[in-house]
Amino acid sequence: MIFRTRESIHIMTLLIDFSVIAVLILGIRQFREPGRAKYGNLTAAFALFLAFILVLYRNGIVDVGTVMVSLLAGAVAGYALARRVDMIQVPSMVAFQHGAGGVAAFLVSLVELTRTTHLLNQVSEISGVLGLAIGSLTFSGSMIASAKLAGRMRQTPQVLPFHSFLVLINAAALVAIGAAAFFVPAGVAFSLYIIEIILGACFGVLLAIRIGGADMPVLISSLNATAGLAAALCGMVIESRLLIAFGATVAASGSILTCVMCKAMNRHLARVIFPRSIPRQAALETTLPAVQAMRTEAEPADSNKDMSDMNEAVAALRAATTVIIIPGYGMALAKAQQEVVALATELAVMGKNVKYAIHPVAGRMPGHMNVLLAEADVEYEDLLEMEVVNPLFADTDVALVVGACDVVNPAAIASEGTPISGMPILLAQDASHIIVCNFDKNPGYSGVANPLYENNKTIMILGDARETATNLVAGLQDNWH
């Protein structure tokens, strides 16, 4: 009889756990439709809240005071920062939050590994040691990513002497120290745990400093995955199904986004982490003379030529019936979203069909550009993904590139052996006219010169994107009224 009751209680808790997980799944599912995603977010938050209540109810809390104060402090800080942050700073903020999650993961692992109130089984212990390493590397990697994204640190990849070798040594040390912790007495184990945390932090730094500006979407997605993994490992330590399920879902999400980003840049994850230095150098050398030639050509800024370019662009836009705007991170850097959207609105008022083409790696995290344009009041139906928009370019009168370079560089298709070869691009080159509103003619992050700029169909308007967009609107209005 007693056995039966225990069994039924066990099944009961299992059912409750799975129901909470189902609520989470329901929340994520709602992200399929942009109109319902808002409720998806609330549903997921509710699932987490349910899990929170369940843990409180099942385990109880000995020290209510400390828990309450800590909860309040974290919630107030999190809320205040999340309310204040600008949409362009979202990637930096997300990275920072990943870091905070990493701290929680390695601290919890440390406490559970060292506490004497109850013993851990071997699997929990292994998970705990992994949690130390992955939690701390998520923390340090995220802090570097956040600093780079916020512009508090140099964007360019920093390569230490023997960098790849250091990474390997560090990884080996992580494994060795982690394994050693199982074979030493508790007192020594504690210091090994601390060393493991420090090594994990070093590992995160080594990985993150080498990744530069435009590769940030890959880094931030991988950190998303490791944050989830760290949470799932904490779940293994305290044997909580809820924690494991939630963490594993995040790990899956982060992995998918990492793959999507790598594919969008045609890079292997290993190549982002261990960049090959030789091909990059070679590519720079082959394109450098061309770039320098272009620079000298661009140098004497002839104001007459500028005016004629502007007039030509206005004429092309006026004659067009379909226009596709290709925004890049340069547009965001110039804070030109509002001006570009104003231009699009003006064109739409003139009866033209205007859409936006969004490359997966435009911006600094997956899908970042969509948020920036949504903030500038663009309806989401007008934001087209690469696969959808590419076939449309052939029937497009004007492709308007604003602050984008690598994502429209035909060299990605035409030439081999450059850092961007094989990267899928937006086929701006297929449009009847191409207007490029970039700051300068310099190559993008990849360092590969852009042949599109030399195309006969291309009208280049160099300078601040904000000014250019405003001038184009003025030009359009001039003869329109």
Added chain:
Amino acid sequence: MSNLILLVVVFLGSFVIGYLLISRIPPLLHTPLMSMTNAISAVTILAALAVFSFPTTPMEKVLGGIAIITATFNVVGGFVITDRMLKLFKGKKQRA
């Protein structure tokens, strides 16, 4: 041991379900998606709470307290920022 197997099954099952679910989310929403999963990853808060289910030494109290603060920061911040972002996405229907 059966408990352990169950835990591993939960991990793998959630990973697979998560994978299937998330691969069908449009790239349009990838930033809010990551921001939301970022908040979910702070589910470590449950483990941080569990630290206080047993009597704690002063050191454990400090470490556990910091863990709760950082995890709560992550949860609350993550969901709030996601909410802000998603409210920006407006369709033609809502506009009309």
